[in-house]
Structures are given as C-alpha cells and as structure tokens.
Amino acid sequence: MIREAVAVIRCDCGERVGTKIQSQKLFDEMRSFFDGNVSNGIFEEISTGRRGQEFYFEETDEGVKKFWHSANRWFKCRSCNSVWEFQYPDFPAAGYVRKHIEETRE
Numbered sequence: 409m410i411r412e413a414v415a416v417i418r419c420d421c422g423e424r425v426g427t428k429i430q431s432q433k434l435f436d437e438m439r440s441f442f443d444g445n446v447s448n449g450i451f452e453e454i455s456t457g458r459r460g461q462e463f464y465f466e467e468t469d470e471g472v473k474k475f476w477h478s479a480n481r482w483f484k485c486r487s488c489n490s491v492w493e494f495q496y497p498d499f500p501a502a503g504y505v506r507k508h509i510e511e512t513r514e
C-alpha cells in the first residue's frame with residue numbers, strides 16, 4: 409500500500425473525552441464534529457455498526473486488536489489512532505460518545 413507523504417495531521421482527541429448525549433443540540437454538535445473531521449481527513453469512518461454485532465477485529469502493527477461493536481458509528485483518528493464510538497441517541501434514551509484506547513498495548 410502506498411503511503412502518501414501528508415502534512416502532519418493535528419487532531420484534538422487528547423483534549424476531548426467521551427460524553428453522554430442527552431439533547432438534540434449536543435447530538436447535532438457531535439454529528440457535525442465527526443462528519444467535519446471525516447471531511448478534513450483527520451478521522452476515517454471505519455464501520456457503520458449494526459445491532460447484533462458484538463465486536464470486530466482489526467489487524468494493526470501491534471497485532472490483532474478487538475473492539476466492541478454495539479454502536480452506530482465508529483471512527484479512527486489518523487493522527488493519534490484513537491478509536492471513537494458514536495452511539496446515536498434514541499430519545500428518551502441517551503446516546504454517547506466514547507474514546508477507546510488500544511486494548512493490546514501494554
């Protein structure tokens with residue numbers, strides 16, 4: 409696979425934490441945050457989840473990693489390799505955003 413010589417991509421994953429999504433306003437904000445980062449090329453949407461799938465595996469330089477897979481959308485940051493899980497709310501049930509740290513790293 410050809411790696412492009414890209415400029416350094418800056419993300420702000422380190423400054424962000426997961427959050428519970430209890431309002432339409434916050435949901436809209438989170439959706440534009442993720443969609444914006446995908447358009448910018450910072451995030452890559454790695455999966456559109458389906459209920460019923462419990463996890464998926466991904467091969468990485470450090471080996472095969474397992475990620476739980478119960479949410480609607482998953483994103484991977486191309487800058488820092490964080491994986492973000494974005495569960496849409498189904499009001500009155502809240503949604504959430506979670507950051508997943510690589511599980512196999514020691």
Ligand SMILES: [Zn+2]
Binds near residue numbers: 487488
């Ligand atoms: Zn990042």
